[in-house]
Amino acid sequence: DVVMTQSPPSLPVTLGQPASISCRSSQSLVDSDGNTYLNWFHQRPGQSPRRLIYKVSNRDSGVPDRFSGSGSGTDFTLKISRVEAEDVGIYYCMQATHWPPGTFGQGTKVEIK
Amino acid sequence: QVQLVESGGGVVQPGRSLRLSCAGSGFSFSDYSMHWVRQAPGQGLEWVAIISYDGDNKYYADSMEGRFTISRDNSKNALFLQMNSLRPEDTAVYYCVRGRRDLDYWGQGTQVTVSS
Numbered sequence: 001d002v003v004m005t006q007s008p009p010s011l012p013v014t015l016g017q018p019a020s021i022s023c024r025s026s027q028s029l030v031d032s033d034g035n036t037y038l039n040w041f042h043q044r045p046g047q048s049p050r051r052l053i054y055k056v057s058n059r060d061s062g063v064p065d066r067f068s069g070s071g072s073g074t075d076f077t078l079k080i081s082r083v084e085a086e087d088v089g090i091y092y093c094m095q096a097t098h099w100p101p102g103t104f105g106q107g108t109k110v111e112i113k
Numbered sequence: 114q115v116q117l118v119e120s121g122g123g124v125v126q127p128g129r130s131l132r133l134s135c136a137g138s139g140f141s142f143s144d145y146s147m148h149w150v151r152q153a154p155g156q157g158l159e160w161v162a163i164i165s166y167d168g169d170n171k172y173y174a175d176s177m178e179g180r181f182t183i184s185r186d187n188s189k190n191a192l193f194l195q196m197n198s199l200r201p202e203d204t205a206v207y208y209c210v211r212g213r214r215d216l217d218y219w220g221q222g223t224q225v226t227v228s229s
Contacts, residue, residue, distance in 0.1 A: 037214045041158075048208060048219040049158065060217070092158055096214035100172035102148070102160040 002026050002098045006091075006105035012113045019080040021108045023093035028073045030097070037096035040069055040078045043107075044089040052091075053078065080110075088112060115139040115218045117209045122223030125199055133223055135192040135209030143167075143187035146213035149194045151205035152222075159205075162194065163213070199227045 003026040013019045029036045040053035051060050053069035056076060066081040080087055093105040121133040135147070149161040162173045162183040171183050182195040192209055206222040 039216060041216075043158075048221055050219070051215075051217050054215060054217070090157075094158070094216065096216070099214075100160075100163065101174045102163070102216075104158040104160065107157045 001101060002029075002095050002103050004093055004095055004103050004105040006093055006108050008108060009106070010109045010111070012111050013080075013083045014113050015085065016082050019083050019087075019110060021078045021091055021093075021110075023071075023076040023078070023105050025074045025076075025095055027098070029076075029095050030073065035097075036072065038069075038071070038076050039094045039096060041092045041094065042087075042089055043092065044086075047089075049092065083110070083112070085112060115211065117211065117218055117220035119207065119209050119220045119223035122207065122225045124226045124228060126229050127200060127227055129199055130195070130197045131199060131225060133194040133196065133207055133209075133225070135220055137190045137192065137209075137211070140211070142190040145211050147183075147185065147192045148210040148212075148216065149181075149183060149192075150208045150210050150216075150219075151203075151225075152208070153202070153205040156205075161207070164192070165213075196225070199225075201227050203227050 005024045007022045038056045041049040043049040052063050057069045068079050090107045090109050092107050116138045118136045125131050148163045164171050164183045168185050180198045184193045204227050208222045209220040210216045211218040
């Protein structure tokens with residue numbers, strides 16, 4: 001199975017400052033169709049996860065443009081250009097290239113300093 | 114708007130069974146593969162199973178293979194998860210999720226607690 005490794009596990013940030021989360025996969029996530037199926041999710045306390053980014057860098061509808069995804073192959077990054085209070089919670093990356101199983105990273109908890 | 118509503122969770126003794134349901138609305142349910150994903154207390158997300166749009170193909174996480182069965186009834190826009198031989202480590206919130214590789218919409222989850 002593909003192992004997804006996120007870092008850091010915890011990320012204290014100052015409001016208005018940038019934040020960056022890394023996600024590395026144990027093998028390339030480039031599919032035979034040429035796409036890379038790497039998703040990012042955000043889970044606020046007490047809520048269901050919400051998808052933010054799909055196929056590495058595509059923002060979902062309604063996701064603020066301060067969120068951006070990048071990367072290729074085995075190395076991916078989620079960036080928040082200026083953290084706002086509503087951005088707290090846990091962020092997960094997930095690969096959907098090598099099915100089954102789908103595999104999630106262990107999560108990165110973002111909190112305000 | 115897309116809605117996924119899970120039900121059927123509860124407290125159950127080890128070794129017993131439980132059947133979860135998920136009602137989909139606001140989209141063409143029969144066009145989409147569907148997943149179950151779970152989250153144990155204080156833990157991360159764990160993929161459980163996926164079923165193709167027509168129900169012909171099903172895949173499971175290794176730890177659930179043989180104990181859990183995913184199914185669907187497209188005439189009722191419903192997804193199911195039959196869970197047998199439940200163990201304390203199956204205690205989690207179970208989410209119904211849309212889309213084969215997309216996982217673009219999640220339900221609110223249903224709590225399953227396995228305890229004597």
